[in-house]
Amino acid sequence: MFVHHCSACDRRQLIFPSQIKGTAELAGEPGLAFTCWCGSEQVWLLGRKISAAAAA
Numbered sequence: 733m734f735v736h737h738c739s740a741c742d743r744r745q746l747i748f749p750s751q752i753k754g755t756a757e758l759a760g761e762p763g764l765a766f767t768c769w770c771g772s773e774q775v776w777l778l779g780r781k782i783s784a785a786a787a788a
């Protein structure tokens with residue numbers, strides 16, 4: 733789970749794994765594609781958040 737600020741509904745929402753649809757890329761950055769509670773398609777950029785985990 734993570735908190736994401738949705739660009740569509742302009743709210744901070746808690747996103748559950750069941751909402752994640754897969755991986756995505758935005759501006760060359762890796763991210764997770766998911767559907768917000770409001771129904772908007774969003775991308776959560778992983779960036780350096782997982783780089784340490786991915787290297788392990």
Ligand SMILES: [Zn+2]
Binds near residue numbers: 741743769771
């Ligand atoms: Zn939303």
